[in-house]
Amino acid sequence: MSKMKNGNLIVSSAPHVVSPVNTSNIMRDVCIALIPAMIMEVVVFGLRALALTAVCVAACILFESITRRLLGRPDTISDLSAVVTGILLSYNLPAGLPFWMAIIGCFVAIVIVKQVFGGLGQNFANPAIVGRIVLFISFATPMTTWVLPKSQQTVDAITGATPLGLFSKGMDVPSNMDMFLGFIGGCTGEVSALALLLGGVYLVFKKVIEPTIPVSFIATVFVFALVTGLDPVFHIFAGGVMLGAIFMATDYVTSPITTRGKIIFGIGCGLLTMLIRLYSSYPEGVSFAILLMNILTPHIDNLTRLKLNGVPAGGDK
Amino acid sequence: MSSVSKHLKGIHVDHCKNTAGQPIVQMPVPEKVYIPMVQHIGAPCQPTVAVGDHVKVGQLIGDNTAPMCAPIHSSVSGEVTALVKGMTAQGIVDTSIEITTDGKQEVAETVVPPTVGNKEEFLAAVRSCGLVGLGGAAFPTHIKYNPRNPEQVDTLILNGAECEPYITVDHMTMLEHAEEIVEGTKNILKYLNLKQAIIGIEGNKPDAIAKFNELVKNEPNISVCELLQQYPQGAERVLIYECTGKHLIAGKLPADVGVIVSNVTTVLKLQQFLDSGMPLVSKSLTVDGNVVKEPKNVEVPIGTPIIDIIEFCGGYTGEPKKILMGGPMMGRALPDDGKCIIKGNNAILAFDATFANMNPETACINCGRCVKACPMNLMPTALFKAFERKDVDTLKKYHVMSCMDCGCCTYVCPARKQLSFINKLGKSLVLAEGGKK
Ligand code: SF4
Numbered sequence: 001m002s003k004m005k006n007g008n009l010i011v012s013s014a015p016h017v018v019s020p021v022n023t024s025n026i027m028r029d030v031c032i033a034l035i036p037a038m039i040m041e042v043v044v045f046g047l048r049a050l051a052l053t054a055v056c057v058a059a060c061i062l063f064e065s066i067t068r069r070l071l072g073r074p075d076t077i078s079d080l081s082a083v084v085t086g087i088l089l090s091y092n093l094p095a096g097l098p099f100w101m102a103i104i105g106c107f108v109a110i111v112i113v114k115q116v117f118g119g120l121g122q123n124f125a126n127p128a129i130v131g132r133i134v135l136f137i138s139f140a141t142p143m144t145t146w147v148l149p150k151s152q153q154t155v156d157a158i159t160g161a162t163p164l165g166l167f168s169k170g171m172d173v174p175s176n177m178d179m180f181l182g183f184i185g186g187c188t189g190e191v192s193a194l195a196l197l198l199g200g201v202y203l204v205f206k207k208v209i210e211p212t213i214p215v216s217f218i219a220t221v222f223v224f225a226l227v228t229g230l231d232p233v234f235h236i237f238a239g240g241v242m243l244g245a246i247f248m249a250t251d252y253v254t255s256p257i258t259t260r261g262k263i264i265f266g267i268g269c270g271l272l273t274m275l276i277r278l279y280s281s282y283p284e285g286v287s288f289a290i291l292l293m294n295i296l297t298p299h300i301d302n303l304t305r306l307k308l309n310g311v312p313a314g315g316d317k
Numbered sequence: 318m319s320s321v322s323k324h325l326k327g328i329h330v331d332h333c334k335n336t337a338g339q340p341i342v343q344m345p346v347p348e349k350v351y352i353p354m355v356q357h358i359g360a361p362c363q364p365t366v367a368v369g370d371h372v373k374v375g376q377l378i379g380d381n382t383a384p385m386c387a388p389i390h391s392s393v394s395g396e397v398t399a400l401v402k403g404m405t406a407q408g409i410v411d412t413s414i415e416i417t418t419d420g421k422q423e424v425a426e427t428v429v430p431p432t433v434g435n436k437e438e439f440l441a442a443v444r445s446c447g448l449v450g451l452g453g454a455a456f457p458t459h460i461k462y463n464p465r466n467p468e469q470v471d472t473l474i475l476n477g478a479e480c481e482p483y484i485t486v487d488h489m490t491m492l493e494h495a496e497e498i499v500e501g502t503k504n505i506l507k508y509l510n511l512k513q514a515i516i517g518i519e520g521n522k523p524d525a526i527a528k529f530n531e532l533v534k535n536e537p538n539i540s541v542c543e544l545l546q547q548y549p550q551g552a553e554r555v556l557i558y559e560c561t562g563k564h565l566i567a568g569k570l571p572a573d574v575g576v577i578v579s580n581v582t583t584v585l586k587l588q589q590f591l592d593s594g595m596p597l598v599s600k601s602l603t604v605d606g607n608v609v610k611e612p613k614n615v616e617v618p619i620g621t622p623i624i625d626i627i628e629f630c631g632g633y634t635g636e637p638k639k640i641l642m643g644g645p646m647m648g649r650a651l652p653d654d655g656k657c658i659i660k661g662n663n664a665i666l667a668f669d670a671t672f673a674n675m676n677p678e679t680a681c682i683n684c685g686r687c688v689k690a691c692p693m694n695l696m697p698t699a700l701f702k703a704f705e706r707k708d709v710d711t712l713k714k715y716h717v718m719s720c721m722d723c724g725c726c727t728y729v730c731p732a733r734k735q736l737s738f739i740n741k742l743g744k745s746l747v748l749a750e751g752g753k754k
């Protein structure tokens with residue numbers, strides 16, 4: 001046919017441009033958003049807490065790499081999702097937990113919950129949450145031996161109860177200011193509401209998450225506490241509500257896709273959290289609440305399917 | 318302003334309109350042109366000339382009596398030197414007429430303004446002009462203007478959105494030829510007996526909007542609709558909704574919701590034909606991309622090889638790896654630069670390897686970005702998973718047939734899934750399944 005200068009060009013389907021946002025820079029942003037809480041875990045609990053986070057991250061990367069290799073699947077370390085799981089799991093553990101137990105948690109999270117189900121995007125529940133719950137059930141005592149903030153440690157008491165533990169026993173709880181800043185007993189990464197909120201604002205600002213789930217989750221806890229005559233501020237700062245609402249319940253894979261679905265999910269998490277806190281033998285309910293809602297996610301997604309434009313409600317056939 | 322309060326979703330893409338404000342320059346006649354016999358949706362034309370014939374500008378060189386067909390005219394004067402079979406830029410294998418030009422650009426005797434006094438004569442003129450939808454779809458215009466339900470059709474929408482990155486030629490055309498476009502609009506309203514015309518222009522072209530507003534201020538039945546600065550405002554279904562508030566669902570034609578949509582350039586070419594009798598023989602387009610030395614808006618004879626156009630624009634500055642016919646969101650990637658310009662062509666973009674580079678694909682992380690981007694309110698993530706399972710029922714339930722291939726979902730997907738392409742495959746799967754039953 002006609003003259004040509006360049007053959008062999010790349011032929012691909014449209015579109016030929018894509019947005020700069022990709023999976024690894026989303027995960028990187030989540031890691032960045034977790035940094036304030038990492039600083040606070042060191043401030044509150046010392047370097048032992050940071051060491052625990054480092055161990056979890058290393059273990060998660062290693063488990064991910066090994067399982068992918070054994071299963072003959074391509075390596076996925078570069079998507080950084082294993083790093084996020086490692087940090088989140090460590091944030092859900094008491095600062096003094098023996099490292100080997102934490103590593104078992106990482107094994108459960110990465111190998112059993114994530115890779116056995118097919119890897120990133122396939123898991124039905126948040127790996128870090130399941131990791132924590134399995135540890136909690138298997139090692140009840142070490143998992144509830146709470147290191148006190150360094151500022152409150154005395155010669156003969158370096159561990160003590162969490163605010164929720166004190167609350168469930170009807171004892172005096174710390175001031176709301178201490179809880180907001182994080183000078184309380186608890187899991188390493190969950191104590192400082194301020195640090196977690198900073199991270200959340202960053203994620204919303206970078207459009208990594210929408211505020212829908214955190215807001216509906218936290219608001220539900222707040223309103224529930226208010227209605228039942230409890231201190232609502234105490235309940236949203238105590239335990240894992242902030243960490244759970246901002247970082248765990250917003251996990252894309254295990255939360256609904258549509259805005260309506262997200263609201264239902266957030267409210268569900270809030271309600272279950274409060275029901276467990278008030279009516280079960282566990283002082284804390286965030287992990288179980290999120291896990292239960294993770295399981296319901298496919299159903300919520302199905303119920304909140306979007307309607308095609310121009311198709312009147314009911315005529316969606 | 319747009320007539321709807323709730324807009325359809327879409328995405329924000331870098332405009333990259335490097336050629337904005339550049340006047341459209343006439344490219345000299347190339348040495349040879351290759352005019353494909355199929356440049357429209359429908360039956361290919363049969364050549365009406367033979368090798369050795371002398372042809373002039375505007376002379377009929379291909380036609381077919383099939384209703385779904387638009388005639389083809391010579392864009393140059395010269396000699397027919399071959400009938401070649403090969404793949405056109407649209408990826409169709411068919412005959413092209415090779416004409417070796419003589420540079421004189423003599424106009425054919427048949428080029429005289431048509432007499433148009435009624436609808437039939439008007440439609441005949443539209444056909445003999447060889448017009449097809451110049452926005453890219455290349456649907457024969459005379460068929461579009463003659464809907465099955467003329468009583469219900471009352472609105473003409475002019476597509477001046479030009480929402481694809483890089484392309485600026487329609488914008489320039491609107492600025493340079495606004496009067497003729499308005500004239501053409503009035504003729505269409507008159508002969509097709511329509512009530513109103515709406516000119517939809519994306520908000521990033523305030524000068525064009527102002528110009529048309531000025532021109533139609535005494536035309537009660539022509540209005541300008543300022544569209545969002547968002548992709549894909551120019552997609553037919555989005556444009557219809559934004560201009561009229563009516564939804565066009567899959568399997569329906571614009572006429573079913575009472576509208577006819579035409580690109581501004583189509584209306585311009587029609588008006589020029591009514592004035593001069595010169596059929597559609599040239600096309601203006603944007604030439605751009607990071608390996609084109611002097612990006613330009615040019616008017617070229619139909620059938621001009623792309624390489625000649627690039628050379629007219631100063632040649633390549635580096636090795637091209639991807640050449641697009643059309644914009645980066647919906648354009649076609651061409652296998653080589655020897656392909657030739659066809660009627661429905663509005664841009665040639667040439668890029669090097671850095672542009673073609675994409676991050677690796679990861680698993681879908683269920684982030685919902687594709688769902689938040691889709692103008693049709695589809696759920697691309699669910700569709701691609703259903704396609705991977707070859708699950709035709711779910712594909713149907715999630716309305717794969719309503720996907721308009723706009724590419725928004727693929728653009729935003731951080732996992733780099735080829736969502737819109739997978740939907741094309743999904744549609745063929747559903748159609749194949751439907752055929753079996
Ligand atoms: S290509 Fe299809 S599914 Fe994707 S955004 Fe466009 S219409 Fe929606």
Ligand code: SF4
Nearest residue numbers: 681682684685687730
């Ligand atoms: S945008 Fe991509 S990664 Fe996100 S939900 Fe859609 S398909 Fe999955």
